[in-house]
Amino acid sequence: MAKSKNHTAHNQTRKAHRNGIKKPKMNKYPSRKGLDPKFRRNARFAAMGTQKAVAAAKAAVASGHINVSFFLLALGFECKRNMAAYSILEQA
Structure with a gap:
């Protein structure tokens, strides 16, 4: 007797792509x-x-105990170009 087919991927990719393969x-x-x-x-x-x-x-x-620019220097910012850190302190 002949061996029967075990597996096939027929039509599976088409079914998968009908709704799109999503991440x-x-x-x-x-x-x-x-x-x-x-x-x-x-x-x-x-x-x-x-x-x-x-x-x-x-x-x-x-x-007023500390200057904003001095504080930024202490944090490691050389100048006020990093506006994200500067704006946080200015809102205080």
Whole structure:
């Protein structure tokens, strides 16, 4: 007796392309579930520290204790061309 056919891809590509082959949806911020716990813990503390530092800088600039350009120099910006960081401090 002859062996029977096991598999064929006939018509499968046509069916797949009728609605278009789409890339899987990607989230802007992927879930951190299942990520390394040590990394997650450190990221949380780093974010809190960053928020505290920005708040302290805004308070210092608002009270006049520190100059905005001096603060930008301390952060590592040579000039005011980096308007993103500059605008954050100017809003304080």
